[in-house]
Amino acid sequence: MTSFVIIGAGECGARAALTLRERGFAGDVTLVGSETLLPYERPPLSKEGLQQGVEPKWIADAGRYEDLDIAVRTGVTATDIDRQQKTVRFSDGSTLGYDRLLLATGARPRELADVASPLGRIRSLRTHADTLALQPFLQAGRCIAILGGGFIGLELAASARRLGASVILLEGLPRILSRGVPAEIAALIADRHAAEGVDIRCGVKIRSVTETDANVSIDLEHADRVAADVLVVGIGSVPNTELAARAGLAIENGISVDSSLRTSDPDIFAAGDCCSFPSVHFGDRRLRLESWRSAQEQGIRAAANMTGAADIRTSVPWFWSDQYELTLQVAGLADGATTIIRRNLSPDAFVLFHLDGEGRLLAASGIGPGNAVARDIRLAEMLIAAGRRPDPAALANPDIKLKQLLAA
Structure with a gap:
């Protein structure tokens, strides 16, 4: 029987698995994720997901996967791909054969260089576990420092203020939302945050970060120092391409795919935050998009092409953010x-x-x-x-x- 394997159980991978069944694919479908949870939506993590007691918003419940005969393996990581034998090896030592493989490995938060956090006061926000770790800091009497004035940092700032925490937001560039948002709109958003009491400091450079049992201290140039209960680093993301690279697949600002989302191996596809693709709307410029809708659409399109379709549509990039x-x-x-x-x-x-x-x-x-x-x-x-x-x-x-x- 034909076997399709999907590595990455986020928005993209889950939508691909569901689409395979919706298109009538009758072979084996296995969806593999490194988290122990079923696939869930990530946009709420910086918003309502930060509220105490809120569980993830599931893309589908366990019964749905069971009804569709989709095998979901959680808590394991793919470590190697043998393209000749068409098998994937996992962190638990098991292997799985495939006829076609989809890499939906996503991206991970970019970390501060040479900064460790043995006490857990330096964090990022990417998973449901991250929201659980941040919840104790998001309340009145606590101070949260955020490094990065992009969508995630600003959404977190708005959520933290609604929950009563004070917020200091640090941005290295001259203004917030420098990537893809006009200055006129960025200024309006900055004013809205200021009205809520968010202390936004742009053009700052960090010299060092130190954590203690009591707080985290951020030393800035010009002898400035910021102290907070926790520091959340939101300075962009890095595509998870290591698995693909070890397999010898082409890498170019992500796993390189063509207009049908095929990699340099015709039986391996890639989609979502981990891949870069040529955009017909922008002169075949190679793009890598980090957005919920792109991950969803590419997962659906990759599934169609894995079953023999020739869907080469390229969506126009689209992003959104809710703040207050x-x-x-x-x-x-x-x-x-x-x-x-x-x-x-x-x-x-x-x-x-x-x-x-x-x-x-x-x-x-x-x-x-x-x-x-x-x-x-x-x-x-x-x-x-x-x-x-x-x-x-x-x-x-x-x-x-x-x-x-x-x-x-």
Whole structure:
């Protein structure tokens, strides 16, 4: 019987396993994860997942996998792939044969160089276990320091303030959200955090980090020092490519895949945070996306192609972040944009459109309460996918529906 093996039981791997059955694949499906839990959603970890007693949001329950005859192995790690024998070896010494293999190994938090944490006061936020370890620090009378002013750091800051902890956020660059978010929107978010009492310090450089039984001390340049009960490091992530590299697969800012998500071995696919792929929407530029929707979509597409489909669709990059009552959404990539057009949707919601020198829409960034910008960002995403060059005056005019520009 044909056997498909999926390494990585996160969003991407779980969606791939479920999709194989939904497409009628009748062979063996084995989903393997290094965590001891069933696959769960990661976006809530920096939000409601930090609340006391909240269990993970399961992608599917145990009964669902059993009903679909999907074997889920948890608490084991793949250590080696034998491409000639088409087997995978695991940390418990067992091996598993495959006809086709999907690597959905994800990414891990980037660590501070030469900084250890034997006392557990220097942490990251990637897993449910991480949220459990942070919960005792997220309450009134505690101080949490966060290194990194990206989505994870800022979402954690908002959650910590709602739970009563004081927050000091340290960012090495001149502003928060330097990666992919316009300065105008970043400034608005920074002001919102400041209004909640978050102490944001940008342009700082760390000289050393020391933890004791009582606290963690962060020494900054210019003799500044920050003391907190815990330091959470959120300075980006590193794709988990070691397994693929040991197997001799091509690596290029992640496991290198083609437009069908195949690696350099035609029987091995890769998807999600661990892989880089050519984007037809941006001149076949090789991208590696770290987002919930990308992981989900690529898992579904990889499963289809493992069963013989020829799905080479490439989605437009899309990101979102919830902080307090605000939701930020970004579609596309603004690199290379020469013009920014603002579209005011209401007094507290707007979208920025990013156009290149030829007038092609490259990206759209919006912010507002709740779902205020969701529809416009979705339509902008469709305009980007279609390669449209919309009239800037029409983009700026909220009375002209983006749907009209898409139909034009």
